Amino acid sequence: MYESTRGNLYGQTASQAITLGMVPGGGLFVPSTFPNLNWQDLQGLTYGEVAKRVMMPYLSDFSEEAVAEIVKVYSDGRFDGEDPAPLVPVGNFGVLELWHGPTAAFKDMALQVLPDLLKNSLKHFNREEDVLILVATSGDTGKAALEGFKDREGMHIVVFYPAGGVSPVQERQMTTTEGLNTHVVGVVGGNFDQCQTAVKGIFASDTLKTQLQEKKLIFSSANSINWGRLLPQIVYYYWAYLQAVKQGTITPEGKINVVVPTGNFGNLQAAFYAKRMGLPINRIICASNSNNVLADFFKTGVYQSQRPFFQTISPSMDILVSSNFERFLYEMSGRDSEKIQSWYNASNQGEFSVDSATLKECQATVYAGWANEEETLQTIASSYEDYRYVFDPHTAVAMKVYEDYLSATKDQTFTVIASTASPFKFSSNVIRALAKYSNSNCSDEWEALAGLSQLTGWKIPLGLQGLDKKPEKKATPCSPEGIKELIKKMFIE
Numbered sequence: 001m002y003e004s005t006r007g008n009l010y011g012q013t014a015s016q017a018i019t020l021g022m023v024p025g026g027g028l029f030v031p032s033t034f035p036n037l038n039w040q041d042l043q044g045l046t047y048g049e050v051a052k053r054v055m056m057p058y059l060s061d062f063s064e065e066a067v068a069e070i071v072k073v074y075s076d077g078r079f080d081g082e083d084p085a086p087l088v089p090v091g092n093f094g095v096l097e098l099w100h101g102p103t104a105a106f107k108d109m110a111l112q113v114l115p116d117l118l119k120n121s122l123k124h125f126n127r128e129e130d131v132l133i134l135v136a137t138s139g140d141t142g143k144a145a146l147e148g149f150k151d152r153e154g155m156h157i158v159v160f161y162p163a164g165g166v167s168p169v170q171e172r173q174m175t176t177t178e179g180l181n182t183h184v185v186g187v188v189g190g191n192f193d194q195c196q197t198a199v200k201g202i203f204a205s206d207t208l209k210t211q212l213q214e215k216k217l218i219f220s221s222a223n224s225i226n227w228g229r230l231l232p233q234i235v236y237y238y239w240a241y242l243q244a245v246k247q248g249t250i251t252p253e254g255k256i257n258v259v260v261p262t263g264n265f266g267n268l269q270a271a272f273y274a275k276r277m278g279l280p281i282n283r284i285i286c287a288s289n290s291n292n293v294l295a296d297f298f299k300t301g302v303y304q305s306q307r308p309f310f311q312t313i314s315p316s317m318d319i320l321v322s323s324n325f326e327r328f329l330y331e332m333s334g335r336d337s338e339k340i341q342s343w344y345n346a347s348n349q350g351e352f353s354v355d356s357a358t359l360k361e362c363q364a365t366v367y368a369g370w371a372n373e374e375e376t377l378q379t380i381a382s383s384y385e386d387y388r389y390v391f392d393p394h395t396a397v398a399m400k401v402y403e404d405y406l407s408a409t410k411d412q413t414f415t416v417i418a419s420t421a422s423p424f425k426f427s428s429n430v431i432r433a434l435a436k437y438s439n440s441n442c443s444d445e446w447e448a449l450a451g452l453s454q455l456t457g458w459k460i461p462l463g464l465q466g467l468d469k470k471p472e473k474k475a476t477p478c479s480p481e482g483i484k485e486l487i488k489k490m491f492i493e
């Protein structure tokens with residue numbers, strides 16, 4: 001069963017948690033208990049079978065047949081190659097490539113599954129309304145959600161992204177999505193946090209919900225605030241461990257570290273849940289870009305989101321209000337929903353501080369660091385120099401923080417770096433970092449894609465090929481303050 005981080009709802013089924021997306025009245029759904037799952041029982045299974053074993057205990061109102069059907073996405077050709085999430089040995093660490101799905105970002109690992117989780121949930125929950133999925137994106141979630149939900153019967157999706165705040169490829173990916181049920185909104189003069197806050201505000205509005213209900217529609221979310229988004233993300237940490245054992249890089253029972261480039265904290269929270277289920281994880285390393293609110297928090301215990309916002313070359317991490325951090329603090333505080341309530345009430349003023357016991361627990365669980373723009377570019381170059389491996393700017397942030405962690409701790413534990421996006425999504429910045437090695441003169445983003453392919457010998461991911469030639473559905477412009485009204489206009493009036 002599922003309960004709210006804020007103590008305002010208990011005893012909800014998986015179907016209810018997934019359908020609602022977030023707790024009405026505030027808070028996020030978390031499992032009331034965690035199953036133990038021994039990685040040894042998963043040896044020799046395919047990715048889909050591992051996914052079924054990891055997810056099943058959390059989906060107690062789903063049949064085994066339904067889950068078996070859902071995980072077929074991992075082997076039906078949507079992910080390129082045999083393995084949807086290969087662990088690539090690089091130097092003496094491993095890079096978990098999570099970007100072999102249709103949109104070339106880790107979000108596909110969950111967003112190819114969520115539509116079916118939601119479809120089954122609606123059935124169990126006896127809901128006959130259509131679903132209106134609202135998504136805030138800083139770049140990657142948007143396209144992955146559009147791709148997952150396009151043309152799904154009874155489902156409509158609207159994605160809000162900060163206009164000018166995502167990479168040109170990310171933007172074009174969104175605006176070229178097909179499907180009659182897909183809508184893209186470019187929020188002018190706003191950042192991801194404003195998009196996310198507006199969407200959360202809509203979920204919390206009883207008036208809007210009632211008005212929508214009259215149109216036979218209900219709201220849900222495809223962001224990682226939705227438990228159905230987070231659950232499939234736990235799977236790949238098990239998968240990484242199994243591969244490390246198979247490749248002989250760790251001895252059975254050895255531990256791994258995982259490094260996660262962090263934005264909304266969902267990917268990191270999924271690693272924490274894997275650890276909680278018994279996966280032998282030593283340190284979870286949280287990597288931020290110049291929007292280093294989390295790195296500061298882990299030092300001081302103060303979450304201070306009211307600070308300058310930086311638009312960076314790792315746009316998917318340009319976030320100051322990391323939604324899933326609430327789930328993390330729930331666990332770190334000993335599941336104290338009163339504390340969560342008070343901290344998140346204070347967070348409306350832009351800052352809260354946790355007590356020293358909670359901070360100690362946070363610091364014992366996670367090591368946090370950050371990398372600035374220059375360091376990110378340098379890390380792309382030095383990793384290419386050292387390993388002939390090309391990181392996208394987000395994973396380069398993770399790599400830099402891992403290097404800092406190594407110098408600070410000398411920890412020899414085998415480490416898995418979660419690689420969250422293909423470098424081709426950020427070609428011009430990657431080419432810029434690798435200028436010394438490349439003689440391609442790219443006048444625009446599309447030439448940079450070709451240039452990067454030429455330099456690395458890597459194929460441009462299928463979903464990014466010919467993007468500049470595809471017909472575009474221009475994004476609807478909107479101000480952050482106008483988001484609510486726009487939704488009313490589109491679906492209620």
Ligand SMILES: N[C@@H](CCOP(=O)(O)O)C(=O)O
Pocket residue numbers: 136137138139140141142222223224225263264266267316317
């Ligand atoms: N990094 C994200 C922001 C939203 O995160 P989510 O995991 O909650 O969907 C993005 O690329 O949009």
